[in-house]
Amino acid sequence: MADPTSHTSLKRRRRIRRTVHFGEPMPPGAHTFRAAWLCGPALAWVTVFLLVPLAFVIALSFAQRGDAGEVVWRFTLENYSRLFGNGALGFDPVQPLILARSIGVGFATALLCLLVGMPVAFFIAGLTRRWKTVALTLVIIPFGTNLLIRTYGWQTLLSPEGWLAQNLASAGVPLADYALYPGWPAVMLAMVCDYLPFMILPLYASVEKVDWSLSEAAEDLGAAPLRAFWHAVLPQIRPGMIAGCVLVFLPATGQFVIPDLLGGAKVALLGNAVQQQFGGSRDWPFGSAIAVAALLVMLAGLWLHTSVTKGRREVALP
Amino acid sequence: MWLPIKGARSPFLNSQRVRLLARWPHDFASSSPAVSATKSALQPSDPKLAAHSALAVECQHLTRRFGKIDALAGVSLNVRRGEFFTLLGPSGCGKTTLLRIIAGLDLPDSGGLRIGGVEALPLPAWRRPVNTVFQSYALFPHLSVSENIAFGLRMQRLDSHHIVRRTTSVMELTQIMPLAGRHPNELSGGQKQRVALARAIVNEPEVLLLDEPLGALDLKLRKELQLELQHLQKRLGITFIHVTHDQDEAMSMSDRIAVMSAGRVEQLGTPEELYEQPKTRFVAQFIGACNLFDGKFVSHTGNTVETETPLGLLRVELSAAGIDLAEQGQLSLGIRPERISLTGGEAGDNRLLGRVEEVIFNGAETHYRVTVDKAELRVTELNSGRRAIGLFPGDSVEVSVPPRNIFLLEG
Amino acid sequence: MSRRSPLTALGALLVFVFLYAPIAVVIVYSFNAARYGTEWQGFTVDWYLRLIDNDAAIAAAINTIELACTSTFFSVLLGSVLGYGMSRYEFPFKRIFHHVLHVPVFIPDIVMAVALLLFFSVLRKWLAGFELGMITMTLAHITFQIPFVAIVVRARMADCDPQLEEAAADLGAGPWLTFRHVTLPLMLPGAVAGGLLAFTLSLDDFVVSFFTSGAGSTTLPILIYSSVKRGITPDINALATLIVLVSALTVVTVAWMRGRTEVKN
Incomplete structure (x- = not known):
């Protein structure tokens, strides 16, 4: 509107943009400098003690194992081809099976947790404020309890001479010895029990926000309760379902303790394979390759999570 | 400590x-x-x-860009000491940005700012003699009401006796004494507003900045607090700079108003000036209701201009400010609905023949929609009760438009 | 499914029974007089008394607590500052760092454990006298604790309006006073909750500890693991019961604190 030259009398105070942080004017760069000062130490720590070691693992996964179990730094893709079933004597299904089994266990655990966790989430959402806190705390307590203790609790409970097997036997249910433990039933029970809180918490957070008037309206319009639930309620809790499934799937695929203690030899997952290579077999390069595979499974799950929940508020971690 | x-x-x-x-x-x-x-x-x-300077705040050609948007496109204005000054405009017009720059919570890209005659831009927020009442109140949730109010005094390291005394008197002044021990989450919106106000004025600032302080309150409470704010300002004599998008609020409270739009000050003046002599279409429409139409310059004698408009030939009596505008070919004209008369008017008025299209009775006044030629006019008549107008849709009517009350507008 | 139908309530009740079954079993058997096997042979508190004489258990308990305290102290220090910085400052590559921060949260324990084992064994080749033990375990624990503390603190700060800090500056508080009187009190509940979470994580961790431990740095989870592998003795049940008790208390404290700060805000 006005001639720009008419303001030459005004001093050009700032050529470079300065920022204000909570009332404090900062020259350019000062803001970043302070951020680096605050965030730097912790981020450096995580880098040194996690990212660098992970880089070592990735590097090692391309190395070879010497005859005495030492590492020979010669580049090879052999570890990965072993992972996909190329053994010394042709196709060897052991390793691909472990990979598939781990992913399968992850999915199965997530699905079972969803089924089992649903009533709990709805139940808690229907409670009064005070009881909600109590119920949520009750969900979190097992999660805060040592996994080893819970796992061996299941061991005690499911063992052939344990309380459950004895009672089932006296009730006339024919059950072979070791039908429950060690093996798949014990592993899956413990898995679901272990990861249930990861499912219940995000699921509950979603159920809590459900607009029930929609389902009531659907019922008013003549929908059967089940249909109303399916079309009016379920879509609303989908974010919680997805978040819960990812939160269960991710750690379940990498589980090591539960299959180790409850699975016997039959149920080896990625975690157990890694442990075996770094422990007994002393084949660190191959163990690293399996670890990288586990890492990739995790990244895939995480990517799925962020792409599905894009734009929504992150579901709080327990 | x-x-x-x-x-x-x-x-x-x-x-x-x-x-x-x-x-x-x-x-x-x-x-x-x-x-x-x-x-x-x-x-x-x-x-x-x-x-001391008679001006509390002087802004000189302040600009501020956010990305591609000019939040402030060269704002210059002076706020006098002790006045109730309002920045009025629709959301996004830059009024809050200007307030934040005065408070020191943001910096302009260029321009100058003085507070109380002192160059303020080099000063950080905590060294400026201004305090802010935030729109969200921003009460400290971990402190009680009295601790919130005492915060500014504590930061000045005043002795505790002094702090208690001043805190107490301000709480009495704002009538929140009974709330002293409560925490902000235990307060209603109106109470929070009072606490935020008390927390700011206890510091005796040169200038008090109010960022839509009544925006979150319901209508009744808002009216009540408008009056209180006004009384408080007169009593304390502190300069108030008040940001709002509510023109009624601005009109009833302020000594002077700066109407802002798209990062510029459209017009600055007293509420009367803005209402009687709006300079731009934006101001005329934003403050009160207004009939706007285009006109063509025909001739002028003295300070009376003849214009050709969709309503017909209109005589416009100019105020001194508008004279050079009249020389342009295209004109923008406006008139307030209540200045038009359907009941005769006075000698010297422009007389037009119109047709009543719609009548809306609204208690104290009646609104008419009248067509003159093809143009439409909104007319408001006060129901003073002295005479019934008795007009119905379809009736022909003589419309009187006083030349004094037509204003010429920019843009 | 409705929120208040009796069927939902029954289902929920069964799930709670399922959740607590393994813990209940351990607690019940810790009072079982039987030396071997799982048959109930009467109530006793003998196993608890025997724990006092169990040197290995005492040493492991001391190690566990020492490890948890040290690592929690450092992780709260680093993590809170990080959480605060990430919530209130912008810097280049912030999004990438945000993702980096989530790696330790989601990474399978075993992968992190072998990565650290590998890292420490490389360090051992370079540094004379660097051995696996309490130090390496502490370093490892701090690594997985930092993100949890930072995430909790950042979430807490995200709930606090940045305008509060602007208000403080407006009321005459400089950066340090603003931090001291506004930011810190607002951040504290987050830091404490994050710290308690970090403490529980350290207390519970088995896999990472197992791989980074050395001679003489056995912790309770490692002790329990080896006992489970060898065959449980009843005093391990008693030990486990005590651990469960401590964990539950921590969780309840966190829940109580969270409830209190929620009411406050």
Whole structure:
């Protein structure tokens, strides 16, 4: 509107943009400098003690194992081809099976947790404020309890001479010895029990926000309760379902303790394979390759999570 | 326990003290005798005060860009000491940005700013003699009401007796004494508003900045607090800069208003000036209702201009400010609905023949929609009860438009 | 499914029974007089008394607590500052760092454990006298604790309006006073909750500890693991019960604190 030259009398105070942080004017760069000062130490720590070691693992996964179990730094893709079933004597299904089994266990655990966790989430959402806190705390307590203790609790409970097997036997249910433990039933029970809180918490957070008037309206319009639930309620809790499934799937695929203690030899997952290579077999390069595979499974799950929940508020971690 | 604030508010401390003490016995009932004894020596006519700038805030061509948007596109305005000044405009017009720049919570890209005659841009927020009442109130959730109010005084490292005394008198002034021990989450919206106000004025700022302070409240409470704010301002004599998008609020409270739009000040003036002599279409429409139409310059004699409009030939009597506008070919004209008369009017009015299209009775007044030729006019008649107009849709009517009340507009 | 139908309530009740079954079993058997096997042979508190004489258990308990305290102290220090910085400052590559921060949260324990084992064994080749033990375990624990603390603190700060800090500056508080009187009190509940979470994580961790431990740095989870592998003795039940008790208390404290701060805000 006005001639720009008419303001030459005004001093050009700032050529470079300065920022204000909570009332404090900062020259350019000062803001970043302070951020680096605050965030730097912790981020450096995580880098040194996690990212660098992970880089070592990735590097090692391309190395070879010497005859005495030492590492020979010669580049090879052999570890990965072993992972996909190329053994010394042709196709060897052991390793691909472990990979598939781990992913399968992850999915199965997530699905079972969803089924089992649903009533709990709805139940808690229907409670009064005070009881909600109590119920949520009750969900979190097992999660805060040592996994080893819970796992061996299941061991005690499911063992052939344990309380459950004895009672089932006296009730006339024919059950072979070791039908429950060690093996798949014990592993899956413990898995679901272990990861249930990861499912219940995000699921509950979603159920809590459900607009029930929609389902009531659907019922008013003549929908059967089940249909109303399916079309009016379920879509609303989908974010919680997805978040819960990812939160269960991710750690379940990498589980090591539960299959180790409850699975016997039959149920080896990625975690157990890694442990075996770094422990007994002393084949660190191959163990690293399996670890990288586990890492990739995790990244895939995480990517799925962020792409599905894009734009929504992150579901709080327990 | 408290770290010293180096030279905190040093340019202002003296004058603030003086102002505080000068008003003390009047505004703060619980002042001590010792303080009031010094009063006579420190009348407001003190030379120190007189030497002080008569302007509380001076903005010189302030600009501020956010990405591609000009939040402020060169704003220059002066706020006089002790006045109730309002920045009025629709959301996104830059009024809050200007307020934040004055408070020191943002910096302009260019331009100058003085507060109380002192260059303010180099000063961080905590050294500026201004306090803000935030739109969200921003009360500290971990502190009680009285601790919230005492916060500013604690930061100035005043002694605790002094803090308690001033906190108490401000709480009495704003009628929140019973809430002293509560936490902000236990307060209603109106109560929070009072606490936020008390927390700001207890520091005796040169300028109090209010960012839509009543925006979150319901209508009844808003009306009530409008009055209170106004009384408080007159009583304390603090300069208020008030940001709002509510034109009624601005009109009823302010000494002067700056109407802002798209980062510019459209017009600055008293509420009467803005209503009677709006300079731009935007102001005419934003403040009150207005009939707007285009016109063509025909001729002028003295300060009366003849224009060709969709309503027909209209005579417009110009105020001094509008004269050079009249030389342009295209004109923009406006008239307030209540200045048009359907009941005769006065001698010298423009007389037009129209047709009543719609009648809306609204208690104190009646609104008419009248067509003249093809143009439409909104007309408001006061139902004074002295005579019934008795017009119905379809009736022909003589419309009187006083030449004095037509204004020429820019843009 | 409705929120208040009796069927939902029954289902929920069964799930709670399922959740607590393994813990209940351990607690019940810790009072079982039987020396071997799982048959109930009467109530006793003998196993608890025997723990006092169990040097290995005492040493492991001391190690566990020492490890948890040290690592929690450092992780709260680093993590809170990080959480605060990430919530209130912008810097280049912030999004990438945000993702980096989530790696330790989601990474399978075993992968992190072998990565650290590998890293420490490389360090051992370079540094004379660097051995696996309490130090390496502490370093490892701090690594997985930092993100949890930072995330909790950041979430807490995200709930606090940045305008509060602007208000403080407006009321005359400089950066340090603003931090001391506004930011810190607002952040504290987050830091404490994050710290308690970090403490529980350290207390519970088995896999990472197992791989980074050395001679003489056995912790309770490692002790329990080896006992489970060898065959449980009843005093391990008693030990486990005590651990469960401590964990539950921590969780309840966190929940109580969270409830209190929620009411406050």
